[in-house]
Amino acid sequence: xxxxxxxxxxxxxxLQPGTANFQNKKNKDAKGAxxxxxxxxxxxxxxxxxxVQRDPNANTVMYDLNIDKNGDVDTETPMHIYWIKYAEKGQxxxxxxxxxxxAYGVNTKKITNEQYDVRFVSYKKLxxxxxxxxxxxxxxxxxxxxxxxxxxxxxxxxxxGSFWVPNIVYVELKGTEQTTGKxxxxxxxx
Numbered sequence: 001x002x003x004x005x006x007x008x009x010x011x012x013x014x015l016q017p018g019t020a021n022f023q024n025k026k027n028k029d030a031k032g033a034x035x036x037x038x039x040x041x042x043x044x045x046x047x048x049x050x051x052v053q054r055d056p057n058a059n060t061v062m063y064d065l066n067i068d069k070n071g072d073v074d075t076e077t078p079m080h081i082y083w084i085k086y087a088e089k090g091q092x093x094x095x096x097x098x099x100x101x102x103a104y105g106v107n108t109k110k111i112t113n114e115q116y117d118v119r120f121v122s123y124k125k126l127x128x129x130x131x132x133x134x135x136x137x138x139x140x141x142x143x144x145x146x147x148x149x150x151x152x153x154x155x156x157x158x159x160x161g162s163f164w165v166p167n168i169v170y171v172e173l174k175g176t177e178q179t180t181g182k183x184x185x186x187x188x189x190x
Contacts, residue, residue, distance in 0.1 A: 039155075040086050049079065049130070049140045050175075052104065054156035057087035061095075061104045065130075065138050073138065078108050078116050078130055114138075123190060133178070142173060144186035149175035 039053045040060070047064040065073060066080040081104060083093045095104055102121060108130070109117040118128040118140065129141045133150060140151040153174040161167035173186045 042084055047080075049138070050151045050153060052154045052156065055158040059087050060084045063106075063140070073114075075110060079106060079118070081105060125190075141178070142175070144173055144184070144188075147184060148178045149173065149184050149186070150178060151175040 039058050042048065042051050042060055042062060045062075045064065047067065049063045049065055051063060052061040053059075060083065062082050062084060064080045064082075066077050068074040081095055081100070083095065085091050085093055099105065100121075105121045106128075107119050107121060107124075111117055111129075114132045116130040118130050120126060120128075126142065128151065130138060131141060133139045133141075142149050142151050151173060155172040155174070157169040157172070159167050159169045168190060170187045170189055173184075173188075175184055176182070177184045
């Protein structure tokens with residue numbers, strides 16, 4: 001599974017226009033390591049659940065709540081996933097077929113009327129839950145270090161490796177712990 005996740009990330013690393021020569025110096029510290037905090041934060045959006053950023057550029061994958069015509073969650077496709085291409089002109093673009101089916105897309109399974117199991121197509125080991133929180137709005141939740149976190153951001157750190165198998169140094173989850181309201185950061189190596 002790790003190999004598949006790594007392989008898929010490498011494919012999408014190469015599918016990004018302008019990626020091969022992109023080097024955003026403001027996103028690098030003195031040692032050349034990526035500094036995730038300097039990646040652009042997406043604009044405010046009432047439907048935003050979380051977003052994914054990764055090396056080698058600032059292009060960001062957005063995961064929004066998908067609302068139907070009646071203002072309810074679309075039960076067929078509860079999430080709308082798309083790019084903000086910061087490394088280009090900041091334009092919004094839909095994921096292409098390969099990106100949806102093999103990398104950044106998700107599979108969702110309805111658990112109850114207000115709760116869904118969500119899994120990345122490229123890394124099914126990370127269970128996410130889409131559900132209403134105490135603020136009566138939908139959020140994505142993940143359990144990390146035995147804490148339930150309302151997920152805001154995922155960052156994937158890639159350092160070296162080959163064209164087909166990049167070296168994924170870590171995946172970082174950022175969010176808010178539900179019980180305390182404290183911001184939590186959890187890193188793991190897939």
